[in-house]
Amino acid sequence: MVAAKLIPLNSGVEWEPHHLEAEIAAQLDRTGVVALVRAILQPASTTPKVSTLRGAALREYWISQLSSKAARDVLNVLVGRRGGQVSAHDLAQLTGYLAKSQTFKRALALLRKHELISGSGWLRASETLFD
Numbered sequence: 041m042v043a044a045k046l047i048p049l050n051s052g053v054e055w056e057p058h059h060l061e062a063e064i065a066a067q068l069d070r071t072g073v074v075a076l077v078r079a080i081l082q083p084a085s086t087t088p089k090v091s092t093l094r095g096a097a098l099r100e101y102w103i104s105q106l107s108s109k110a111a112r113d114v115l116n117v118l119v120g121r122r123g124g125q126v127s128a129h130d131l132a133q134l135t136g137y138l139a140k141s142q143t144f145k146r147a148l149a150l151l152r153k154h155e156l157i158s159g160s161g162w163l164r165a166s167e168t169l170f171d
Contacts, residue, residue, distance in 0.1 A: 094171040102156060102169075110137060110147035118157060118165035125162040 093101055099119055106112050113135040118126060128148070132139035137147075151157040156166050 094168055099169050102154070106150070108147055108150055110135065110143045111150045113137075114144075114147045115151060115156060115165065118163060119169055121165070123164055123167065123170055125159065125164045127162055128160070131163055 090098070090101060099115075102115065103112055106115070114131060117131060117134045126134070129139045132141075132144050135144070137144040148157065148163070156169065157163055158166065
């Protein structure tokens with residue numbers, strides 16, 4: 041970004057309120073701030089909306105987005121069951137976590153929050169992960 045020369049607002053010039061607003065906007069625009077804010081607020085056109093994803097694309101999206109390794113492990117096991125139910129106890133064993141551990145419970149809560157799994161005693165992956 042090229043450094044722009046800013047006109048001091050206290051330079052002795054009598055500023056009318058609408059001129060002041062226009063001058064501030066112009067100075068911000070010269071520094072590239074306006075362009076930066078517009079770029080930040082504009083959605084990326086290459087990022088698909090999660091609500092439009094189904095099946096393998098949705099699975100890949102969530103596996104790449106989940107920050108919890110435990111949640112990824114749980115989701116992978118449930119997806120591998122192709123929608124079949126698994127008991128919470130068996131699921132914990134299959135993923136290498138203790139069923140009563142906070143890590144396992146947080147993973148289930150996170151997956152429920154995003155509606156990727158359902159059930160409590162018996163768990164299954166969401167149907168949208170297979171469409």
